[in-house]
Amino acid sequence: MHQDAPDFSAAIAAVQKIESVPLILEMVKQATGMRFAAVARVTDRHWVTCAVDDSIDFGLIPGSHLELETTICHEIRQNRKPVIFTQASSHPLFSVHHTPQLYGLESYVSIPIVTADGQFFGTLCAIDPAPASFDESTVLKTMGLYAQLIAMNLDLHKDLLASGQALEDAHEVGVLREQFVAVLAHDLRTPLSAVRLSAELLETRVNEPNNLKLIRAVRQSAVRMGVLIEDVLDFARGELGGGIPIKPVVTDTLQEQFEAVLTELRVVHPCAVILDTLSIPTGLNCDPGRLGQLLVNLVDNAITHGAKGEPVVVHIHTVGQSLVLSVHNRGVAIPEAVQPGLFHPFKRPEVGSRKDGLGLGLYIANEICAGHRGTLEVTSNDAHGTEFVATLPC
Missing domain, CATH: 3.30.450.40 (GAF domain)
Incomplete structure (x- = not known):
């Protein structure tokens, strides 16, 4: 040695x-x-x-x-x-x-x-x-x-680190942000799409269980890295001014879209228990894609920082003219002194947490709520657990 x-x-x-x-x-x-x-x-x-x-x-x-x-x-x-x-x-x-x-x-x-x-x-x-x-x-x-798969993942990891550093530098000096967004959108999305599409193609052609297990793991890794890239891209857009873009439409299928998001979350987190109660009327005026992203970020946060083996509980319903979306998890409470900074970029709860992700999920969730003229609030204590509640005029 x-x-x-x-x-x-x-x-x-x-x-x-x-x-x-x-x-x-x-x-x-x-x-x-x-x-x-x-x-x-x-x-x-x-x-x-x-x-x-x-x-x-x-x-x-x-x-x-x-x-x-x-x-x-x-x-x-x-x-x-x-x-x-x-x-x-x-x-x-x-x-x-x-x-x-x-x-x-x-x-x-x-x-x-x-x-x-x-x-x-x-x-x-x-x-x-x-x-x-x-x-x-x-x-x-x-x-x-x-x-080759290992090499491609190493390339993606290197590019993500470099882009993250570039973003921090741009945030500090206030320059080159537009170039960063262009590089992020092309140089990271393109190879990642190739990895994901290759894995999906192999998944349709392979029958051997162990090989399928490996291919699905590769695809899930690509999905996870794609989420990180989109988080950084949204952050960069927000920092350039105007916040995260919201495109509201009148939709009659928001409940079905939320159900599809929850199904995908259960696939991505097979060990997590996600319980949900949805009661969503038709004719709501919102950005369904962004609300799906809001739900993903809040559930991901609950799974990451919540107690293992305890369910994550999702309630989505309307109160008056507002859509109320809440996500609750058990686990160590977030200290009151930390709570005001949770929605700042690159912030993560320190207590009982793993260092997964970039610390942008709650920031983006809050920006999505703000883009809908709504609010995102958190309550957390040892007796009740932690609950994030988004209230959105629709």
Whole structure:
């Protein structure tokens, strides 16, 4: 193990944020019959583990280092070609290669991970001290696809971080905001749409349950990243002036649209319990798309910060000439001192919360209410839980 290494925490975190990586590693093990699979960051001096699925107690965890020259990945980085063998001891080249001898390996596959800008990130690899039996051509194609999916997600993560930093800089100095919106709309939406459409296409063509599980995880990751991008885009529009655009229409189908949103939320959050009571008349004057976004943001917030196992309760009805939408969750109360700042951008409750998202959901929800000439209020205490109530003249 190498002790004097630079900080690879950003690379490790980027891989760990890809929700489909654990499934990819599981599928690599199933496809090859090997019992160890990993994603490694490989530079000109260092080899470091970013994600691991280990059934042989090889001893590596995320953040572990190997001496670069002892690995085959060192050679893969130089020539950018995959390496595969099922039995090193009988292989004409790898029977005398130092890496299988040093680590006691018989079977091995390693695929380069190359990002869109041509940078070599590292490898997707599988190893085993026992010989393996598989069709090398099929495994190379399958793992090549997985490596491409990882690379695409790394590109999206990098672009999102860069755009977030650009947005903060623009917010501080008050310049380049229009350029940021254009870059965000094109440079992030376009590759993300390609990932989502590819996953949806594969979902219609694949029948094997484990592969379907992986493909659905990729699609759900793309959906989640799409929500983050739209949140940042809405924030940028609001900061440019005029607030978030609202396009009211008279609608007779708002209840059906809310029901569709709740159905999608249950798909995206299969472990959450979402209870709802809807009683919405026809003929309301509002922006149905934005109200759907309002509901998504409030329910996402409740799931993220609420107590696990406790239901999120949604009530939507009319009182007089107003539509009232409330979302309630149990959990640790939001301190009163924190509540006034909840609707500011990049703010998140600190108590009992995970650091998911960008802290824009409640800000955008409040802007949607303001665009409808309405209000968004919060009450939170240990006895009652937390409830957000939107009151919208319609």
